[in-house]
Amino acid sequence: MSESIISLDEPAFVLALFGARDQNLLAIREQLGVTITHRDGSIRIAGPADAVHRATAVLERLKDRVERAETVAVNDVARLLGEATGRTPAVADQTAIDVLDSSRHIRPRTAGQARYVEAIRNQDLILATGPAGTGKTYLAVAMAVEALKHRTIRKIVLVRPAVEAGESIGFLPGDMQAKINPYLRPLMDALHEMMDHELVKEYMEQDVIEVIPMGYMRGRTLNEAFTILDEAQNTTVAQMKMFLTRMGEGSKIVVSVDVTQVDLPHHTRSGLTDAVERLRSIGGVRVVELHQSDIVRHALVQKIVEAYDDKRGRRVRKSRR
Numbered sequence: 001m002s003e004s005i006i007s008l009d010e011p012a013f014v015l016a017l018f019g020a021r022d023q024n025l026l027a028i029r030e031q032l033g034v035t036i037t038h039r040d041g042s043i044r045i046a047g048p049a050d051a052v053h054r055a056t057a058v059l060e061r062l063k064d065r066v067e068r069a070e071t072v073a074v075n076d077v078a079r080l081l082g083e084a085t086g087r088t089p090a091v092a093d094q095t096a097i098d099v100l101d102s103s104r105h106i107r108p109r110t111a112g113q114a115r116y117v118e119a120i121r122n123q124d125l126i127l128a129t130g131p132a133g134t135g136k137t138y139l140a141v142a143m144a145v146e147a148l149k150h151r152t153i154r155k156i157v158l159v160r161p162a163v164e165a166g167e168s169i170g171f172l173p174g175d176m177q178a179k180i181n182p183y184l185r186p187l188m189d190a191l192h193e194m195m196d197h198e199l200v201k202e203y204m205e206q207d208v209i210e211v212i213p214m215g216y217m218r219g220r221t222l223n224e225a226f227t228i229l230d231e232a233q234n235t236t237v238a239q240m241k242m243f244l245t246r247m248g249e250g251s252k253i254v255v256s257v258d259v260t261q262v263d264l265p266h267h268t269r270s271g272l273t274d275a276v277e278r279l280r281s282i283g284g285v286r287v288v289e290l291h292q293s294d295i296v297r298h299a300l301v302q303k304i305v306e307a308y309d310d311k312r313g314r315r316v317r318k319s320r321r
Contacts, residue, residue: 001046001047001048001049002046002047002048002049002052002053003045003046003047003052004044004052004053004056005042005043005044005045006042006043006045006056006059006060006063007042007043008041008042008063009041011041013063013066013067014038016066016149016150016151017059017062017063017066018038019077024062024077027078027081028055028058028059028077028081031081031085032047032051032058032081032084032085033048033051034046034047034048034051034052034055035047036055036059043059045059054085055084057084058077058080058081058084061080062076062080066151097117097139097142097143097145097146098146098150099142099145099149099194100145100148100194100196100199101193101194101195101196104193104194106139106142106194108135108139109135109296110293110294110296111294112130112134112288112289112290112291112293112294113134113135113139113290113294113296115288116128116288116290117139117143119286120139120140120252120254121143122286123252123284123286124247124251124252124253124284124285125244125252125253125255125279125284125285125286126252126253126254126255126285126286126287126288127255127257127272127275127276127279127285127286127287127288128254128255128256128257128287128288128289128290129256129257129258129287129288129289129290130256130257130258130289130291130294131290131295131305131309132258132261132295132305133295133296134290134291134294134296135290135296136230136256136257136258136290137186137187137190137228137230137256138190138193140228140230140254140256141187141191141194142190143226143254144156144226144228144254145191145195147226147252148226153224153225153226153250153252154208154223154225155207155208155210155222155224155225156203156208156209156225156226156227156228157210157211157212157222157225157226157227157228158184158187158188158191158209158210158211158212158228158230159212159214159217159227159228159229159230159243160184160187160213160214160229160230160231161213161214161229161231161232161234161235161239184211184213187211187228187230188200188211191209214229214235214239214243217242217243217246218242220246221246221248222246222247222248222251223248223249223250223251224248224249224250225248225251225252226251226252226254227246227247227251227252227253227254228253228255228256229243229253229254229255229256230256231257231258231261232255232256232257232270232271232272233257233258233262233264233270233272233273234262234264235270235271235272236264236268236269236270236271237269237271237274238271240271240272240275241271243271244275255272255275257270257272257273292305292306292309
């Protein structure tokens with residue numbers, strides 16, 4: 001029997017190195033036949049000398065990635081184990097989104113959603129359009145949680161314009177946060193599906209997760225942040241320009257819009273529609289269009305959207321006669 005010790009300078013590296021539910025350690029243990037334990041910032045590897053040598057080399061390379069703030073994905077572990085054992089590694093599902101709650105298996109369910117996730121992974125500014133139920137908000141929040149987990153960003157910022165959808169909340173009791181909570185609830189619902197409620201609360205208290213209305217963005221610069229603007233069809237052109245220019249170093253912005261649910265005053269141009277026209281051809285910007293075929297809510301939702309779109313189309317045709 002042999003053993004080796006690897007020291008971790010930062011306790012925060014443990015999650016990124018070990019993976020969700022220690023999945024990286026489990027893979028190394030199973031393939032190399034070693035035992036791996038962690039205590040007081042040290043990783044102890046024990047087993048046959050050759051296996052310990054291989055496992056130590058794999059963990060050292062993973063540790064180097066973590067210390068350089070690089071993502072450690074399942075495929076990285078599989079590749080390194082393949083090199084250590086001389087076997088071809090099994091390739092993990094590249095579309096899976098690695099959120100903090102590892103019991104949640106989140107991945108795009110349509111070709112349009114797959115394009116959306118791919119765009120978020122590879123571009124810094126994503127403008128996504130599509131009807132209700134296509135996963136624009138849900139998948140964006142999932143990608144933000146994955147980025148936070150892998151430490152490619154330092155904070156998540158969730159933003160919504162506080163535009164009333166035919167109802168008034170001006171006389172609701174409570175402070176400003178209490179008044180805007182109804183607008184931000186869809187974002188929080190998605191977040192709570194991917195993270196433990198207590199962890200969400202802790203991160204919000206530490207300002208790692210920030211949930212704010214559009215008006216509070218003015219004058220800020222968001223560095224190393226994953227920012228999501230939801231319901232962007234309800235922003236004006238000036239608001240959209242203000243929001244997009246908040247982007248700082250190492251940041252990513254996802255803007256989602258449903259052009260069929262505009263609550264702006266009549267004749268007010270949507271900032272998202274304007275942004276799509278202006279920015280579509282700029283490098284680093286990706287416009288993703290989701291359609292009715294990408295709706296993944298209850299089966300009736302797609303039929304409901306089709307029914308409303310059909311009625312709107314008939315009204316337009318009549319008005320042109």
